[in-house]
Amino acid sequence: MMRQKMADSIRFLAADMVQAANSGHPGAPMGLADIAVVLSEHLSHNPKNPSWLNRDRLVFSGGHATGLIYSLYYLWGYGLELDDLKQFRQLDSKTPGHPEYGHTEGIEITTGPLGQGIANAVGFAMASKHVGAQTNSEMAKVIDHSVYCLCGDGDLEEGLSYEACSIAGHNKLDNLILIYDSNNITIEGSTDLSISENIHKRFDSQGWDVQEIDGHNFDEIDAAIIRAKSSDKPSLIIANTLIAKGSGELEGSHHAHGAPLGEEVIAKAKTAAGFDPEKKFFVDVDVMARFRCAIESGDLSEREWIHRLKELPLMEQNEALDALQNPDFSRIQWPTFDKAEATRGTNGKILNAVAKAIPGFIGGSADLSPSNKTEMKNMGVYPKGKNIYFGIREHAMASICNAMALYGPIMPFSATFFVFSDYLKPAARIAALTGIQQFFVWTHDSIGVGEDGPTHQPIEHLSQFRALPNFYVWRPADGNENVVAWQVALEMKRSPSAFVCSRQNLSLLPKAVSGNAAKGGYLLEETSGATITLMASGSEVELAMNTKSKLAEKGVKVNVVSVPCFDLLIEQDKAYLDSIIKTDKVVAIEAARGLEWYRFADEVICMDTFGASAPAGQLFDKFGFTPEAIANKLV
Ligand SMILES: Cc1ncc(C[n+]2csc(CCOP(=O)(O)OP(=O)(O)O)c2C)c(N)n1
Numbered sequence: 134m135m136r137q138k139m140a141d142s143i144r145f146l147a148a149d150m151v152q153a154a155n156s157g158h159p160g161a162p163m164g165l166a167d168i169a170v171v172l173s174e175h176l177s178h179n180p181k182n183p184s185w186l187n188r189d190r191l192v193f194s195g196g197h198a199t200g201l202i203y204s205l206y207y208l209w210g211y212g213l214e215l216d217d218l219k220q221f222r223q224l225d226s227k228t229p230g231h232p233e234y235g236h237t238e239g240i241e242i243t244t245g246p247l248g249q250g251i252a253n254a255v256g257f258a259m260a261s262k263h264v265g266a267q268t269n270s271e272m273a274k275v276i277d278h279s280v281y282c283l284c285g286d287g288d289l290e291e292g293l294s295y296e297a298c299s300i301a302g303h304n305k306l307d308n309l310i311l312i313y314d315s316n317n318i319t320i321e322g323s324t325d326l327s328i329s330e331n332i333h334k335r336f337d338s339q340g341w342d343v344q345e346i347d348g349h350n351f352d353e354i355d356a357a358i359i360r361a362k363s364s365d366k367p368s369l370i371i372a373n374t375l376i377a378k379g380s381g382e383l384e385g386s387h388h389a390h391g392a393p394l395g396e397e398v399i400a401k402a403k404t405a406a407g408f409d410p411e412k413k414f415f416v417d418v419d420v421m422a423r424f425r426c427a428i429e430s431g432d433l434s435e436r437e438w439i440h441r442l443k444e445l446p447l448m449e450q451n452e453a454l455d456a457l458q459n460p461d462f463s464r465i466q467w468p469t470f471d472k473a474e475a476t477r478g479t480n481g482k483i484l485n486a487v488a489k490a491i492p493g494f495i496g497g498s499a500d501l502s503p504s505n506k507t508e509m510k511n512m513g514v515y516p517k518g519k520n521i522y523f524g525i526r527e528h529a530m531a532s533i534c535n536a537m538a539l540y541g542p543i544m545p546f547s548a549t550f551f552v553f554s555d556y557l558k559p560a561a562r563i564a565a566l567t568g569i570q571q572f573f574v575w576t577h578d579s580i581g582v583g584e585d586g587p588t589h590q591p592i593e594h595l596s597q598f599r600a601l602p603n604f605y606v607w608r609p610a611d612g613n614e615n616v617v618a619w620q621v622a623l624e625m626k627r628s629p630s631a632f633v634c635s636r637q638n639l640s641l642l643p644k645a646v647s648g649n650a651a652k653g654g655y656l657l658e659e660t661s662g663a664t665i666t667l668m669a670s671g672s673e674v675e676l677a678m679n680t681k682s683k684l685a686e687k688g689v690k691v692n693v694v695s696v697p698c699f700d701l702l703i704e705q706d707k708a709y710l711d712s713i714i715k716t717d718k719v720v721a722i723e724a725a726r727g728l729e730w731y732r733f734a735d736e737v738i739c740m741d742t743f744g745a746s747a748p749a750g751q752l753f754d755k756f757g758f759t760p761e762a763i764a765n766k767l768v
Pocket residue numbers: 158160161195197245246247248284285286287288314316317318319320376390
């Protein structure tokens with residue numbers, strides 16, 4: 134009886150929120166309310182310390198279920214008040230349309246783009262296994278929490294969920310429990326319209342433990358969670374539910390997915406459940422008292438954990454935890470460079486130096502580590518070691534790394550060819566939007582890819598990622614700029630950074646890189662009486678230097694500005710920009726789409742088409758990226 138009243142309280146809070154906002158999704162919260170009540174009994178978390186390391190993680194992959202999410206965080210005592218629920222979806226409220234990490238206390242990660250939450254949950258589970266492998270011993274466990282994820286039909290239709298769950302099964306993530314709100318309804322209607330696969334068999338074949346239950350039967354939900362917790366595989370609980378359960382006439386209807394139920398329907402539903410139809414945003418004291426037990430029990434759980442840490446029989450466990458939690462960047466032995474080298478190579482050396490010094494620095498590639506140069510030598514294989522084999526699953530890789538970064542003591546990187554950043558763009562966007570410090574290693578950065586041809590040659594990608602707010606794209610021209618890039622990126626705790634590196638060798642710049650590289654751009658070569666400034670990044674900086682010599686032969690004097698990070702350069706003040714761009718005429722050179730350079734340049738020498746398949750040198754010739762061609766164009 135009590136559980137029913139608790140679930141109905143969530144239902145009507147969610148319905149009232151959507152009604153008051155005249156916008157939102159009542160269906161999923163009402164369908165999931167019974168599951169949420171039982172989950173509350175299992176979840177180990179501390180509302181007074183939402184960042185307790187050994188808490189269970191809870192991810193709502195269907196981010197549209199905010200009516201449920203905010204109701205729960207209010208009921209559990211995370212600091213949300215009824216007034217916040219009444220401000221649902223309003224400007225500057227704590228209760229925006231989809232859950233935002235860092236905005237509302239307790240939200241583990243921003244969700245909304247379907248499928249990502251599942252991959253995030255896999256990321257939390259993987260992070261937990263890695264930190265556990267460093268700190269747990271036979272005698273005492275530092276990390277032993279679960280990761281729960283609620284998802285819907287939409288999440289499982291997304292290809293990302295396939296990738297992520299495949300990784301979870303392969304890695305036997307027995308700490309992961311995915312609860313599938315199987316209501317067979319999406320926006321357009323019944324799932325019969327769009328999907329007919331057997332989800333049970335799909336997860337079976339991916340190495341999961343699968344259970345199927347009535348998602349409105351409290352005892353079945355309870356038993357399923359208990360079994361899932363003791364499984365030696367990741368668990369899927371297929372919970373058969375009715376969307377908008379308890380709403381009366383809209384129960385089971387797709388019309389309840391994303392529109393207010395209507396005052397009349399809500400009033401009737403409240404009456405049918407024994408609630409007062411006149412009372413809105415109402416939670417009875419007994420219901421509140423039950424949910425608020427989370428505060429007491431959470432505090433107790435964390436205290437027990439702290440006690441456990443103090444009692445750890447092995448000092449090394451505590452030391453390992455301490456080292457993970459307090460990375461010391463001064464321990465990094467930065468490599469130095471003295472010869473021509475591809476920046477993917479210099480980047481690989483830097484990455485190894487960082488990994489050696491920083492315990493929580495881990496990552497991997499989507500099957501391209503030999504090409505991306507991301508293997509961390511002699512540093513082992515995940516879960517104990519640092520090298521993660523993500524397989525050819527870019528979207529899952531980047532979404533997993535987002536969660537790993539938010540887990541706490543982990544600093545993750547992910548790698549692939551720059552052109553395939555397309556496959557992970559949604560996760561990069563979430564990283565930027567929410568301020569997640571993920572490091573993206575993207576090699577093979579231009580037509581310099583050569584023979585693999587236009588499918589493998591990024592053209593619009595630099596522009597695309599430079600257009601992303603709070604995302605820092607580094608395209609170093611040599612190893613020394615590459616070092617500065619990492620030094621800056623490691624300090625940017627609330628921003629993702631990308632390292633866009635060449636496949637082909639690049640000459641060392643003529644002088645040791647100046648500290649101003651950290652400003653995103655700097656005056657590399659200054660000629661007295663210069664009339665033109667050439668601006669470039671990465672491989673085109675060398676080209677700009679050679680063009681400068683060509684133009685000198687024609688009596689034209691030129692300055693060269695190297696721009697390893699366009700995003701940082703545009704943040705500099707006018708005085709700094711004037712100190713490096715001193716001529717009236719400014720020309721930018723980039724073997725990519727490059728239109729953003731018009732912010733500084735009068736003329737941009739760039740790619741107007743896709744590339745082609747040929748040795749790289751021939752391609753630079755064909756597309757006009759030679760000192761002769763550029764010099765002739767300019768004079
Ligand atoms: C990647 C992505 N595509 C589309 C949407 C828009 N969208 C939000 S909810 C939804 C339907 C989800 O159906 P389901 O998971 O069954 O949720 P339920 O109907 O049970 O609430 C869609 C298409 C989205 N949020 N993310």
